[in-house]
Amino acid sequence: MPYRLISSPLAKKCALSVTLSLIGVPLLASSLSANAKPIAFAEAVTIMHERDATMVSTEVYYAPKVWWSLGIADVKMTSDNKQHEMDAKSAQFNFLLKRWNMPNAQANIFASAGLGWADSVKQGVMGVMHPGHSVSQTARYSESARRFVLQGDYETRQFYSSLKFDVQQTPLFYDRIDTGQIGFSPVAHDYDDLAVWFVAQVKKYRGMTDKTEGGAFVRLFKKNVWVEIGVTERRKLQTMLMVNY
């Protein structure tokens, strides 16, 4: 059994329904809303920490070459209804599949693959004994988790766009988040300048949550530090910090 039930005996009878109801829990959902690049530059360590209403993630990668990086990710998720919590830890490979260097622009295609495990807790209503009295229980389980990401971007010193497809899978569920971003910087920044970007974002969730949500944030970028702060359409705060060295 991939799980253990920790409440009433009745829960055992409902184990199957609990298991099925867990299908679609968005493991790692909302990961990296900022569409930050998983590889900054060769021989660099990248640390990313992101936080929003449903997720806290910390990722650390090392890129021996600009074409690939390897690292670990720890993502803690809470579903919209607060009944599902998940803590996923994984090792992840990131690949720069293709880069176009143009005189005034750059475009990239990245792919990532992750493998790890996820510990989950789900609170659920198992049934109604009689009107006004329902039985709820908590299910905990631990299982393997996989992640696949395909990401593309095109940017100049004043324009930025990206598209990201993020698929999460465990034996029990499949979840996918597509993220599109478009941003601009009023000033063409140089290396020593503080770059200020205004970015609009749209996310399409598929899985347990089927919704499309917009958002907007400000990105501040100087030297090796990247900071983002913004709000989603539902007025939820989202922040991100990325440091390279």
Added chain:
Amino acid sequence: MKNFYTLLASVALATAFSAPAFAKPKTIQIGLDGLVCAFCAQGVEKKMKSQAATDKVFVSLEKKVAVVALKDGQDIPDATIKAEITDAGYVVKSIARSEESFDALTKKIKASK
């Protein structure tokens, strides 16, 4: 014969004092494609700083160049520069050596339109 020795001496003196013809460059200016953000600049800067002959590095996103200050009497072969920049993920468009000082060259680059 006297004229010959005079000519020979003149040539020798001219050769001895024609330092510019044999002077070692002080800086290398590298034109680049793909430089759009600070991470790009960091990648290039880190690669060029890793060279033993490098004293310091300046990168301009606006001018799409990197300037490398060389240590006294040292140089970095073009092939090495191209290999390092390619390894950093960018494309070298031009390489120019100069006897201008690092400060003078970077000042000129910053001031250029």
